[in-house]
Amino acid sequence: MANSSLCIVLRASNYKENDKMLTLFSREWGRIDALARGCRKPASSLLAASDVLCCAEYAFHIKDGRYYITQAVPKTNFYDIRKNMNALMTALLLLEICEKTVMPAEPNGRLFALLAGALYALANGSDHKKVLLFFVYKMLDIQGLRPMLDACVLCGSEPATKINIAAGGVVCEHCTGEKVPPQYIEMIAGILHTPSKNIHTTELSYDKDFYNLGIRWLRSSLESEPKTLSLLH
Template sequence: MELKCDALMLRATDYKDNDKILTLFAAGKGKLTAVCRGVRKAAAKLKFAAQPFCFAEYVLAGRAGRYTVISASLHDGFYPLREDIGKFYAASAVLEVCNLLLPEGMESDGLLLSAVRTLEGICDGDESATLIAFLLSALEAAGYTLRTDGCLRCGKPLSGRGFFSFDLGGFFCADCPQEGCEPAGEATFRTLRAAKRGEPLPSGDGKKRALRLLREYFARKTGCRADSLSEYIRLI
């Protein structure tokens, strides 16, 4: 049976002498694995289809969930990501988060569209701001909404020092301390609130702090570590 689908290449691992096993995030299908044969040979025509960030129409042959790539036609390879190490790791974090959040075979076209738009945004603009907005929406789609309107108890915006509850996914101001919360400041709060509202992010170190908080929140909710995200945070 043949399957034709738009898909984003999330991950490739070497297989046998010349093949790769691809993890594809496919429209209408979700995450699936497919063998790409002969793709490690120097002159392989489908080399591009086994590269991270490749967004293409893949034609797959398969039965019982085992697929082989027959052909692919490129929509976008996001080449600027290969020329800037910061953009590269920010974009790698997008692929990694999709891979970790999605169970095999569960379709999530909203997340796919968001991931592709995020890769475009990382190519063209501020990768930190784009990545923060993506992480917030991906976490929300997975049922781990992070609440950024104000203190979870009194509703006031954070000013100065405050707290974050990893259990509840939100902030508490300094006047409303809660058990089991961890310190979190105004810069983190204001950055996440602006990202969620689609506003320009405040300058300063808020972006790095917000990314650290998102990394920890992601790890606690999913039990998975996003290594590319850590690498990106180390770089900025």
């Protein structure tokens, strides 16, 4: 197909009588707003590919810089995520983060693979907090904010088991930071070394403080607070 791309639907809004405006994360082109004409009619061939969380190969007609979906071949809609409220809220948070992060005409294949790997894990029963922790640290890496773990991020000295989130990594005994258990740093390193497709099969024995550290790190990396974050438990 000419002008076609594998995409995940980040947002879907009703438009006019039978249409939807979709915000898509395209593996090839970054963020795209595309009109799905007639997709709300029951017989529409686009019906199955016009909701959030759908992953499909979309074909477009591009006119005056606007994208019109002409065809869609659904791959998955991660259906089972909807059976668990925590999995669903986490998935919606990941979509919201991608919507804020992915720019039009800026392909980001690594973030696309991370989102797909995280949604697959959620659809297949992975612990939602584990999935979110993987997503946060791997996203930091992809965005050029990979936590520095092998030397003090402020002065380059031998690191202590201390972290400074704002500075972006571990710090030494003399620099400002918060003390953390040594295994926290090993866990972050382990996450960074795990391929996105292995999120589902990789164990992580985190505790409440490690989870909260991840959430604070996520917050510090985003310009605005995701709405979905406050709904998560």
